[in-house]
Structure formats: structure tokens, C-alpha cells
Amino acid sequence: MKHKQRRLFDRLKKKFQLTIFNESTLESLFSLRVSWLDGILLFLSIFVILFFLSFFLIRYTPVGAFMPPYMDVSVRNRLVEHAYKVDSLTGVVNKQTAYIDVVKGIISGDISTDSLDEEGHQIPIDTLANHHLSLMKATKREESFRKEYEEQEKFNLSTLNGNSNTNVLLFYPPVKGEVVGLFDPRVRQFGVDVKVSDRQAVLSVLAGTVIYAGYDPxxxxxxxxxxxGDYVSVYKYTTELLKKPGDLVKAGEALAMVGKVSGSTEQPHLYFELWQRGIAQNPVELVLF
Structure with missing residues (x-):
């Protein structure tokens, strides 16, 4: 066996002379002594060089982008990341489009935020609350509280049982400030405007339960x-909410903050409404500002 291997190795090492002649003159142009082993080594060297050259082109040049099975992992990750970003931006655009549609509806009059119907009758306060809620998507907790509240309202005329005699109710002023806009239902002014300092807490005029807290355009x-006593107090133009629907509050407890809005030259103020059984009341007659 060893003898045969020796003979094979000797044959691979056996030298041959490779000569190139000029056909016309038979002059020797090139001569080279080679063996089968030299040819095999030359072939392997060319193969290795081509392999590493192909690997370099696929791995480090844009050529690899045209070969999906060899796509760079980082490129694939960036493509997935960009796909997620496009999906998120699509959701944001859809929300902004819906918001713009609501604003257009308010401007055109298709969506009314008035407190009077077309015949001039008072709209109940719970209807106004439901309308405000329709302008923004309620959370699951708000939906649960609203359903529970509506079930209770089927059998009760008021949410809180209490003496409806206004003489026994002491209304706290919601803010400290100057009343600059008076109550006048004839021009649909169902509350009063109170000019306040730069930043101030908005207080609950009576003890009760928060039935709505959210943003209105x-x-x-x-x-x-x-x-x-079937009273509902409404506080508008606040800059920060401190309570959420379902919270129980005491008289004089802070509900929100009011103050100057960044980038706005408008004087900070609170618009305060007081309703009883769906009818707007004059806050100045009940609250000492």
C-alpha cells in the first residue's frame, strides 16, 4: 500500500516541459517545467482566490443586495424597523385626519357644541357631556363608569341623594379672580368668565363625583x-386635570389647574357653568367670587 502511494506521489511530482513555439519559425517563445502537482496547486489557488473575492463582493459591496439569500442581517433589521415606523406613522396620520374632520365639522356647523337646540330649548347637561365624550375616544375605565352611571340613572332622578334646597348649600368659589364675562343665556353665555392669576388651582364648588374629565378642541x-341637589358644575379652559371620571371630591378640593398657556398671549381665565336639572343657573347668584 505504501509502495503504491509512493508511486502515485512520484507521478504527481514528475516534471513535464511546457513549451510554446512560433508556428512559422518553430522558435521557442516560452518554456516551463511543470508537474501534475503544480497544476493541482495552481487550480486550488485560483479557486480560493475566487471564493474570497466573491465573499468580499457579496458581504461588503451593494452587489449583495441583489442576492436575497445573502442579504446583510443589519440591512434586514433596518427594513423591518422602517416597516414598523411606516405602520406607526400611518396610525398617527389616521388619528390626525379624524381630528381635522372633527374640527372641520365644528367650523362648518355640522357638529354643534351649543347648549340650545334648533328651537331654542335647553339641552340637558347629560346630553352635553355625552357630546363632549364623543369628541375623544373614551378609555375602558371611562366606558365602564359611564355604563354603571347610566344603569343607576334608569331608576334615580339624581346621581346623589341630597336636599335640593339651595339655602343649605354653601358654594365654594372655584377660583380667586375677577368676573369679566357675565351670565347671559340670550347670547348663549351659560356661565361666567373669571380672570385669574398666572397659575391657580380650580376648586370644586361642592362635594360630588367627577362625571367627565377630558380635552375639548x-x-x-x-x-x-x-x-x-341635582347640581352639575362645569369648569372649562383649564390647563391641567388633577381628577378623572369616577373620583369623589370634597367641597374646595382641587380639580384642575388654570393659568397661562405657553406661546399664547391670551389672559388666563376660567369659564365656569352651574347647572341644575339640565337648566343653566347664574353662578354669580350662588357663588361669592
Whole structure:
């Protein structure tokens, strides 16, 4: 066996002379002594060089982008990341489009935020609350609270049982400030405008339960509280909400903050409404500002 291997190795090492002649003159142009082993080594060297050259082109040049099975992992990750970003941006655009449609509806009059119907009758406060809620998507907790509240309303005329005699109710002023806009239902002014300092807490006029707290395109942050005696107080143009629907509050407890809005030259103020059984009341007659 060893003898045969020796003979094979000797044959591979056996030298041959490779000569190139000029056909016309038979002059030797090139001569080279080679063996089968030299040819095999030359072939392997060319193969290795071509392999590494192909690997370099696929791995480090744009040529690899045309060969999906060898796509760079980082490129694939960037493609997935960009796909997620496009999907997220699509969702944002859809939300902004819906918001713009609501604003257009308010401007054109298709969506009314007035407190009077077309015949001039008072719209109940719960209808107004439901309308405000329709301008923004309610959370699951708000939906659960609203359903529970509506079930209770089927059997009760008021949310809180209490004495409806206004003489026994002491209304706290919601803010400290100057009343600059008076109550006048004839021009659909169902509350009063109170000019306030740069930043101030908005207080609940009576003890009660928060029935709505959210953002309105026209009145910024709005919060509504149900009180004893079928009273509902409404606080508009606040800059920060401190309570959420379902929270129980005491008389004089902070509900929100009001103050100057960054980038706005408008004087900070609070628009305060007080309703009883769906009828707007004059806050100046009940609250000492």
C-alpha cells in the first residue's frame, strides 16, 4: 500500500516541459517545467482566490443586495424597523385626519357644541357631556363608569341623594379672580368668565363625583362634577386635570389647574357653568367670587 502511494506521489511530482513555439519559425517563445502537482496547486489557488473575492463582493459591496439569500442581517433589521415606523406613522396620520374632520365639522356647523337646540330649548347637561365624550375616544375605565352611571340613572332622578334646597348649600368659589364675562343665556353665555392669576388651582364648588374629565378642541381641558341637589358644575379652559371620571371630591378640593398657556398671549381665565336639572343657573347668584 505504501509502495503504491509512493508511486502515485512520484507521478504527481514528475516534471513535464511546457513549451510554446512560433508556428512559422518553430522558435521557442516560452518554456516551463511543470508537474501534475503544480497544476493541482495552481487550480486550488485560483479557486480560493475566487471564493474570497466573491465573499468580499457579496458581504461588503451593494452587489449583495441583489442576492436575497445573502442579504446583510443589519440591512434586514433596518427594513423591518422602517416597516414598523411606516405602520406607526400611518396610525398617527389616521388619528390626525379624524381630528381635522372633527374640527372641520365644528367650523362648518355640522357638529354643534351649543347648549340650545334648533328651537331654542335647553339641552340637558347629560346630553352635553355625552357630546363632549364623543369628541375623544373614551378609555375602558371611562366606558365602564359611564355604563354603571347610566344603569343607576334608569331608576334615580339624581346621581346623589341630597336636599335640593339651595339655602343649605354653601358654594365654594372655584377660583380667586375677577368676573369679566357675565351670565347671559340670550347670547348663549351659560356661565361666567373669571380672570385669574398666572397659575391657580380650580376648586370644586361642592362635594360630588367627577362625571367627565377630558380635552375639548374649543375649551381645552374640561371637567364636570355631579353634586347633591341635582347640581352639575362645569369648569372649562383649564390647563391641567388633577381628577378623572369616577373620583369623589370634597367641597374646595382641587380639580384642575388654570393659568397661562405657553406661546399664547391670551389672559388666563376660567369659564365656569352651574347647572341644575339640565337648566343653566347664574353662578354669580350662588357663588361669592
Amino acid at each position: 374649543d375649551f381645552r381641558y374640561v371637567i364636570q362634577v355631579q353634586h347633591a
